[in-house]
Amino acid sequence: EAGVTQFPSHSVIEKGQTVTLRCDPISGHDNLYWYRRVMGKEIKFLLHFVKESKQDESGMPNNRFLAERTGGTYSTLKVQPAELEDSGVYFCASSQDGRNNSPLHFGNGTRLTVT
Amino acid sequence: LAKTTQPISMDSYEGQEVNITCSHNNIATNDYITWYQQFPSQGPRFIIQGYKTKVTNEVASLFIPADRKSSTLSLPRVSLSDTAVYYCLVGDTGATNKLIFGTGTLLAVQP
Numbered sequence: 001e002a003g004v005t006q007f008p009s010h011s012v013i014e015k016g017q018t019v020t021l022r023c024d025p026i027s028g029h030d031n032l033y034w035y036r037r038v039m040g041k042e043i044k045f046l047l048h049f050v051k052e053s054k055q056d057e058s059g060m061p062n063n064r065f066l067a068e069r070t071g072g073t074y075s076t077l078k079v080q081p082a083e084l085e086d087s088g089v090y091f092c093a094s095s096q097d098g099r100n101n102s103p104l105h106f107g108n109g110t111r112l113t114v115t
Numbered sequence: 116l117a118k119t120t121q122p123i124s125m126d127s128y129e130g131q132e133v134n135i136t137c138s139h140n141n142i143a144t145n146d147y148i149t150w151y152q153q154f155p156s157q158g159p160r161f162i163i164q165g166y167k168t169k170v171t172n173e174v175a176s177l178f179i180p181a182d183r184k185s186s187t188l189s190l191p192r193v194s195l196s197d198t199a200v201y202y203c204l205v206g207d208t209g210a211t212n213k214l215i216f217g218t219g220t221l222l223a224v225q226p
Contacts, residue, residue, distance in 0.1 A: 041219035056213050100146040100206045106158030
């Protein structure tokens with residue numbers, strides 16, 4: 001089966017610009033997660049979709065971040081306007097079951113650099 | 116809320132057994148505990164998952180005590196290619212399905 005794919009793999013933008021990240025989960029996976037790694041190793045939760053509904057978006061840093069999953073398939077994460085502290089690697093993951101009872105399958109991430 | 120702690124880094128030599136522990140308080144009572152491996156420029160990759168006691172697969176073992184306040188990933192006979200960052204992943208308490216990563220342990224395997 002095809003894995004989780006993320007686009008673009010890298011993005012360099014200036015402060016104040018807008019960037020949209022895309023994630024295509026594994027087909028049939030209802031659960032889709034966004035995570036972010038900043039300042040080294042820690043991977044922080046951003047939000048969780050179940051199909052097209054946001055199950056938990058408590059990790060979204062502020063209202064400059066908007067995630068959507070129209071139709072319950074692929075998802076986008078838009079940052080508008082981008083700030084320097086938004087730099088990091090954004091990971092998307094999908095799973096069949098919710099909670100932690102089936103493994104998460106991760107994409108290779110989008111490295112975002114805001115200058 | 117769940118809190119997780121892992122050692123920042125560990126060093127080992129090829130052929131040795133490595134044990135990495137994650138301390139996790141206030142995790143969801145009905146969720147599994149999962150461990151992932153991450154190489155540079157890649158997403159985390161599933162290694163092993165367990166609920167209680169001991170689980171073993173072809174690459175690792177996972178030990179979880181009865182109180183589930185920690186878990187230990189055991190890698191038998193590591194090789195250079197096992198150099199990576201290792202994370203535990205646990206479910207947070209509460210009504211939602213938030214899954215929390217540990218702080219990550221960089222394992223460096225020397226020849």
